[in-house]
Amino acid sequence: MLKKITFKKEKILSNKEIFIRKNKLIQLRQKGFNFPNTFKYTKTIKTIYCLYKDHTKSDLKKINYQISIAGRIIKKRILGKASFFVIQHDNYKIQIYIKSNLFTSNYYKNYIIELDLGDIIGVKGILFKTNTLELSIYCKKIYLLTKSLRPLPDKYSGLQNKEIKYRKRYLDLLSNSNVTKIFKKRSYIISNIRSFMKKKDFLEVETPMMHPIPGGANAKPFVTYHNALNERMYLRVAPELYLKRLIVGGFDKIFEINRNFRNEGLSTRHNPEFTMMEIYMSYSHYTDMMILLEKLCRFLVKNIFNSLIIKYDKHELNFEKPIRKMTMIESILKFNKNIHISDFKNIKKTKKIAKKLNLNTKLCNSLGELIHLIFEKTTEKKIISPTFITEYPIEISPLAKKNDKFAERFEFFISGYEIANGFSELNDPEEQKKRFKIQELQKENINISKNFYYDKDYITALEHGLPPTAGLGIGIDRLIMIMTNQKNIRDVILFPILKKNII
Template sequence: MTNKHIKNNISNNNIIRQYRIEKLHKIKKKKNAYPNNFKINITSQMLYKHFIKKKQGKDTTIYHLAGRIINLRIMGKATFIQIKDESDVMQIYFTKNSLLNISYKECIKQIDLGDIIGITGTVFTTKTGVLSIYCQKFYLLTKTLRQLPNKYHGLNNQETKYRKRYLDLIVNKDSQKLFITRSKIIAYIRNYMHKMNFIEVETPMMQNIPGGANARPFITHHNTYNIDMYLRISPELYLKRLVIGGFNKVFEINKNFRNEGISTQHNPEFTMMELYIAYADYKDLIVLLEKLFKDTYYNIFHTKNIKYGKYIFDLNKPFNILTMKEAIILYCPNITLEILNNILELKKIMHLFKLNIPDYFSLGEIISVLFEEKVIHKLVAPTFITEYPVAISPLARSNDMNHDITDRFEFFMCGMEIANGFSELNDPQEQQQRFVQQKTLYDQNTTITNTCTIIDHDYIEALEYGLPPTAGLGIGIDRLIMLFTNCPSIRDVILFPALRPMNKN
């Protein structure tokens, strides 16, 4: 759309708005234009379920229905209106002689597209088989001042959809359906966890020390205590405190906040589910996650074929499991196990790939960067990646056979990380040592600016009271819903994603 078209559109909208304001003033002189005393007794969808089999004839029951006018056809002495409620669209029909509480002329002078109305009347089907309501009483419930987007062209600008989600939901049925589906997915997962005897809890959203992940936090200030506080980057350390306290199976579905980049896979405010199970290990979590993933998808969509972009996956098949090194060797054919075990040779490979790494990076950290840059985007099929280096897993338990790796996995699909889980480190002395090493490294390297390195001594003290053998899992709910609903951007599945403020000019 050119600047000229935009200016013309704004001008037309302003004219329409002024016209409606004048109409509103006239209505207010006679009555309340925003009453709050109309009660519905049915929805459009319920009416269709009751009467869809009827082809002719009338029903004598009086129904009370409300919705937004999305189509208006005034045909002399008769008018057809389509109204949209939360469930569906219903056709309303009234004539010059059918209205009992308002004159036909006054009624049609009041209304515009977008207005919210209430009607009472009986159900009938037209000669063409369209289920309709023969309106006997008509109530203007909300007079709108702004014009809705064009019916046929809709709301096509993606940026506008994000900024004005309310308009997107009004005019795009698919958007409304998507967010209803999101609600159903989360409800199913929550119910699934309850059936498995998990206790749902809530942990602090504002924390004195941001822990549980390496990420830059949002900082706020508490006036009464006169201290800085942090929006949480993860609930992990609080949930593990609850396992120490005796809750053997806990979970939380809530928001996390990370003051980092924005992309099709990243929003600074996002929904996560974290769960912890005492007397379990990371292998148990792999089994749990695969079953939860498949059961949720099947029960919501009633199929075992999941489509994302150009790919279709058969959920009857087991998910892949690879170690991080196996995945690198598989997707980078020129790299061998010998190279991955030799830091000097690996640095040469990184140079060839033009991947810059700090001099202080350990072998495990270099392997991790190589995996992130050259492998993750190739993990299309559902895949668990195991054996993460200790250097990038400060809260995970070391493997008994190889202390350089941890009993940790991440789950990937369509090039996205969906979940992260591991057997928890419950040795307080080793945890203290890892925290100190991490803080020392970050404090000595001023180039690291994406994380907070305050040591949580209270968590170490809690560990000293004894954390039983435990496994923990975090699932990115937004990305999971992206997969399930075939959406290319995380903004598509978040009602109000983070956006840069618009220039008023």
């Protein structure tokens, strides 16, 4: 016996509308419609508003401005012998007034009125203002350019389903002007970053996205295969080792805004494909990178907000005063009243406190790794004000110079997010070789999850001489989250990684 198939009312209505629209397209094709691409607009809607929004009704009447314009129909009102459409182009909207007596009765009823929400049209007409002083186009001719076969999201409630928002970003952009603003702001922020770097005499470079050996970060790579070379390849987890090769080659100040890929978890602050900027400067120290980053933050905040004090979530972030600096241990003690300095005397005592905090210490084989684990799990999210955290354990900093017991390294936090990571680069090839070999042993014996690789060619490059150099990596997506007041990384990435389509 066949099971009775039932559909939600909304799905039935949607399928019915698609059927009606497809039938309309069949009839249009019979009359010669073939998605024309010869229509040219004379002005964008944005330009029209910039030029004419302050003109009076009488001003526009005197000008008698003939205009051609194009956009997507997002609203439609039929009022007997007149119709009002609202069309949208590049997130700007304008009203089209269509009077029936300017067209044949058959054309008006069977063509103009039958246009659907979502259709893309070209309009020729005269610019005017209504009695309510709304800038509008008095339509003389109308052209269907693209027939929309699927209905748009509801014009009042918009697109609410998060799954659909991320999966079908085009619908999200069409129905939510705020989303479009976020992504335009993203582009503007990145443009400002490039402008700042160029003003500081940094050269923008490009390095490979496919690597024979993944390196530059302790992260699990995506694996691919090159058929012609008959070799396994890896999508880059970081461009660091290639950029430092360029410093060896004689470049002085370089940066790259790049896509990286890490085959790890998904969360509100992690996407497997993400954007970073990495910066390298020869004859410099990690403290120089702290100064550069502080200047960059001030430059961006001032340019974007015209203020050095901004809000993120419920917090006020002040970039006017110098950015706070704290060591890793100082920050743990500040934000965890139940932890004391004596807890970090030796590995046994620190492991004991970590277990009290219900932390999994299985992968920690040194005091430094334990301290970092405690910091990650108990402190990071509590650092709200812009803060530099220094004195990172050398055990978790294999590419950084060592100073006393610690790495010459810092991380930058805002609102609980790690935004940037910088250090004085290790340029001693013997020491770097030794650290790579220690990592290989960890990979083979106890810690295969970290995917450490020994890059012999990088060691060879170091043996030719890397000048004293400092490096900095900035998480662009997280920085944009702060600058656009978003809580989920998916809201600042146009097409985030999602599970297999279940819709």
